[in-house]
C-alpha cells in the first residue's frame with residue numbers, strides 16, 4: 001500500500017488552479033505513487049486517470065498546469081513534481097519500507113513457531129514475558145499460554161495483531 005500526501009500548504013498554493021487542473025494534478029500524483037513512477041507520468045496515461053467533470057479539454061488542463069509551473073514537459077512524460085516533491089515517497093523509499101515490513105513479518109511468524117533465530121532480543125523477551133502473564137479474563141488458563149498468542153511489538157512500536165500471510 002502506498003499513499004499520497006498533500007501538505008497544509010497545498011490548498012492555498014493550489015488556489016490558482018482551476019477545478020480540472022486541481023483534480024488532474026492530484027490524480028497524477030496518485031497515479032505516480034501507485035505505480036512508483038517517481039513523479040514522471042507517461043503522457044499517454046493522463047487520459048486514463050483524468051476524470052474531472054468539466055467540458056474543458058484535457059489539453060487545456062495540461063497547458064494550465066504547465067503555464068502555472070506545476071508540471072514540466074519531459075518528452076514522453078510529464079514531470080508532476082515541480083511543487084513539493086518531498087511530500088511524496090520515492091519508489092526507493094517504498095521498496096525499503098516493504099522490505100522492512102516483510103522482514104518484520106518473517107520474524108513474527110518464526111517467533112510464533114518457537115524459532116527465535118530472527119528475533120530482536122528485546123522484542124522477543126517482551127513477547128515471552130507478556131505470554132507468561134496470567135490472563136485476567138480467564139484465570140483458569142493462566143500460566144500455560146502459548147507464545148503465539150502474545151502480540152509482539154515490532155521495531156517501529158506497532159503491534160501486529162495477526163500474522164496474516166500476505167504478499168511480501
Ligand SMILES: [Zn+2]
Nearest residue numbers: 111116119124
Ligand atoms: Zn522470539
